[in-house]
Amino acid sequence: DLTKDDQANFPKEFHQKYMITRKIGVGVCGEVKLAFERETCKKVAIKTINKKDFPSEGTATRNAEREIEILKRIDHPCLIKTEDFFQTDDSYYIVLEYMEGGELLDRIKGKGQGMEYLHQNDIIHRDLKPENVLLSSHDDVCLVKITDFNQSKILEETSLMRTLCGTPSYLAPEVFLNAATVGYTGAVDCWSLGVLLFVCLSGYPPFHQSLGDLPVQEQITRGQYTLVPSRWKKVSEEAKDMVRKLLVVDPMERLTVEQALAHPWLEVRPSTSHKRKREDEDTEEQPAKRGSQESK
Numbered sequence: 637d638l639t640k641d642d643q644a645n646f647p648k649e650f651h652q653k654y655m656i657t658r659k660i661g662v663g664v665c666g667e668v669k670l671a672f673e674r675e676t677c678k679k680v681a682i683k684t685i686n687k688k689d690f691p692s693e694g695t696a697t698r699n700a701e702r703e704i705e706i707l708k709r710i711d712h713p714c715l716i717k718t719e720d721f722f723q724t725d726d727s728y729y730i731v732l733e734y735m736e737g738g739e740l741l742d743r744i745k746g747k748g749q750g751m752e753y754l755h756q757n758d759i760i761h762r763d764l765k766p767e768n769v770l771l772s773s774h775d776d777v778c779l780v781k782i783t784d785f786n787q788s789k790i791l792e793e794t795s796l797m798r799t800l801c802g803t804p805s806y807l808a809p810e811v812f813l814n815a816a817t818v819g820y821t822g823a824v825d826c827w828s829l830g831v832l833l834f835v836c837l838s839g840y841p842p843f844h845q846s847l848g849d850l851p852v853q854e855q856i857t858r859g860q861y862t863l864v865p866s867r868w869k870k871v872s873e874e875a876k877d878m879v880r881k882l883l884v885v886d887p888m889e890r891l892t893v894e895q896a897l898a899h900p901w902l903e904v905r906p907s908t909s910h911k912r913k914r915e916d917e918d919t920e921e922q923p924a925k926r927g928s929q930e931s932k
């Protein structure tokens with residue numbers, strides 16, 4: 637459904653290199669279209685960032701330039717690659733690797749080592765959600781990649797980090813108390829991974845206006861979520877333990893990506909599916925977690 641707009645808006649040099657076909661999704665800042673590279677017939681995804689969709693010209697430019705800088709920095713099999721980049725007075729056009737399987741959200745409705753790489757390179761995503769997790773094919777077992785670095789941040793050394801490296805003797809208590817929350821750390825992505833894992837395992841979100849009396853923000857700040865037994869009865873205790881240890885309100889107590897990758901649930905073990913489950917394995921344990929209030 638190539639529109640006249642597509643012909644008119646995309647720059648001439650873009651059309652010389654790529655042939656646009658159809659819309660395959662909608663990103664935060666505009667549409668995502670499928671295109672073919674004319675020379676190789678390779679499929680690519682074209683993400684459009686409309687400058688007019690930002691409150692001020694400067695915002696669009698800063699956001700797009702930060703996203704482009706991050707996209708150029710990353711090179712990992714679990715992170716979407718940037719193929720090319722164009723801009724006009726009205727828009728930015730980012731040519732991205734095409735993922736046949738589309739968005740995880742569609743798979744969840746229907747049914748990460750990338751994070752470790754990002755955090756090891758001092759990049760935090762800050763916007764992990766099903767729409768930003770793409771599947772390489774329609775197969776049940778396929779590669780999963782993280783996309784949309786529009787909200788990402790490169791962690792630079794801060795004056796607080798330098799302060800905490802010096803002698804602590806004369807530092808006020810609030811310096812230590814705020815240390816875990818001043819600015820963002822990679823822990824924000826681990827919380828989001830916990831929410832993503834909760835949704836993948838159960839099919840519903842841990843925090844939502846329709847789930848409980850508290851406003852969503854209060855559910856989150858209290859770490860208050862509900863494991864509906866009928867939705868979790870076939871989920872292993874290790875998987876539930878991983879979710880519990882990611883959805884911890886205190887970022888200093890929350891699992892890091894490295895700790896999550898070392899969690900028993902992700903250990904590679906010979907299949908035990910032929911063994912009969914003990915009755916109590918399905919019993920819902922309710923460990924009291926500091927700061928998080930899980931309930932049935």
Ligand SMILES: Cc1n[nH]c(N)c1-c1cccs1
Pocket residue numbers: 660661662663668681683716732733734735736737738739770783
């Ligand atoms: C980027 C990208 N590469 N491959 C796909 N399917 C996308 C999409 C993002 C958002 C909707 S589709």
